[in-house]
Amino acid sequence: MPSMQAMQQYVLPNALSFAEVDGVVIAQINTEQAQAEISLQGGQVLSWIPKGAEPVIWMSEEAQPTVGKAMRGGVPVCWPWFGPHERKADFPAHGFARVADWACKGSQLLDDGSVSLLLELVCDGGSKWWPYATLLQVEFRIGTKLEINLSSRNLSDRAFVISEALHTYFQISDIEQVSVSGLEGVSYHDKVTEAEVQTHAGEIRFASETDRVYVNSPATCVIHDPGLKRKIVIEKSGSDSTVVWNPWFTKAERMGDLGAEGWRKMLCVESANAFDNVVTVQPQQSHSLSVVYSLL
Numbered sequence: 001m002p003s004m005q006a007m008q009q010y011v012l013p014n015a016l017s018f019a020e021v022d023g024v025v026i027a028q029i030n031t032e033q034a035q036a037e038i039s040l041q042g043g044q045v046l047s048w049i050p051k052g053a054e055p056v057i058w059m060s061e062e063a064q065p066t067v068g069k070a071m072r073g074g075v076p077v078c079w080p081w082f083g084p085h086e087r088k089a090d091f092p093a094h095g096f097a098r099v100a101d102w103a104c105k106g107s108q109l110l111d112d113g114s115v116s117l118l119l120e121l122v123c124d125g126g127s128k129w130w131p132y133a134t135l136l137q138v139e140f141r142i143g144t145k146l147e148i149n150l151s152s153r154n155l156s157d158r159a160f161v162i163s164e165a166l167h168t169y170f171q172i173s174d175i176e177q178v179s180v181s182g183l184e185g186v187s188y189h190d191k192v193t194e195a196e197v198q199t200h201a202g203e204i205r206f207a208s209e210t211d212r213v214y215v216n217s218p219a220t221c222v223i224h225d226p227g228l229k230r231k232i233v234i235e236k237s238g239s240d241s242t243v244v245w246n247p248w249f250t251k252a253e254r255m256g257d258l259g260a261e262g263w264r265k266m267l268c269v270e271s272a273n274a275f276d277n278v279v280t281v282q283p284q285q286s287h288s289l290s291v292v293y294s295l296l
């Protein structure tokens, strides 16, 4: 875990400070444009609240910073695999990046008033989970929009294949009131029914557990939320999969960490590369997955 003393060099007066909560270092952004918190454990956005708006990123009311455990909510970084490992049942679900200690490598107050924060995770190639030397970086730009750029650089002499996701939990008024547009006509794998690949016709609405991996689409998605009188725009690049997930009541009860009725107030729309869209990174090459979240 990085020392709080070491973090002082990245403090930006009246914009960015750091706190330690139960052994987890958290970057706290507070500017004219927005408030946000980012855990250095996992490189996980915990909150983002543009000035004058309701929180855009959902976090379980039961979540507490815990060393070695991702918090339920925010933007977990799923890497270098999405979901269960395809061969090793004992490997951590959604990879190890979301619970690893990332190092702070830079911070900057940008001309447009947003704050840039750069975190990195160096894999030396000696891990049983990931035998490839890799430089993983995530840059956040926090302001009236939230931008996240996740880049993987292959420092080894062999190509590797990754699947990945920015597993973003968005805060909504009520799951039965919202819809998602942008994925009309896109094929998806349904992880609830395990049915053959299907194609979605119109906007997505929710009436039960939904866990779909839409593939081969770089499309921008929009969460339409009449209850909060807003739209959340989810632009992306370097991502050909979009995961849409809500656990609904029964699974939420089983998971036990979403808080009372928390499942009603959250919707995951995850910009990813998974299933048909895994990414091969050649030696000394890089791959980036980026998102820009904004409100309308």
Ligand code: TA6
Residues within 6 Å of the ligand: 083, 093, 094, 167, 191, 211, 243, 245, 268, 270
């Ligand atoms: O992205 C949806 C999903 O893969 C669901 O199947 C569910 O497992 C969710 O991620 C949460 O996974 P986690 O390991 O964070 O409990």
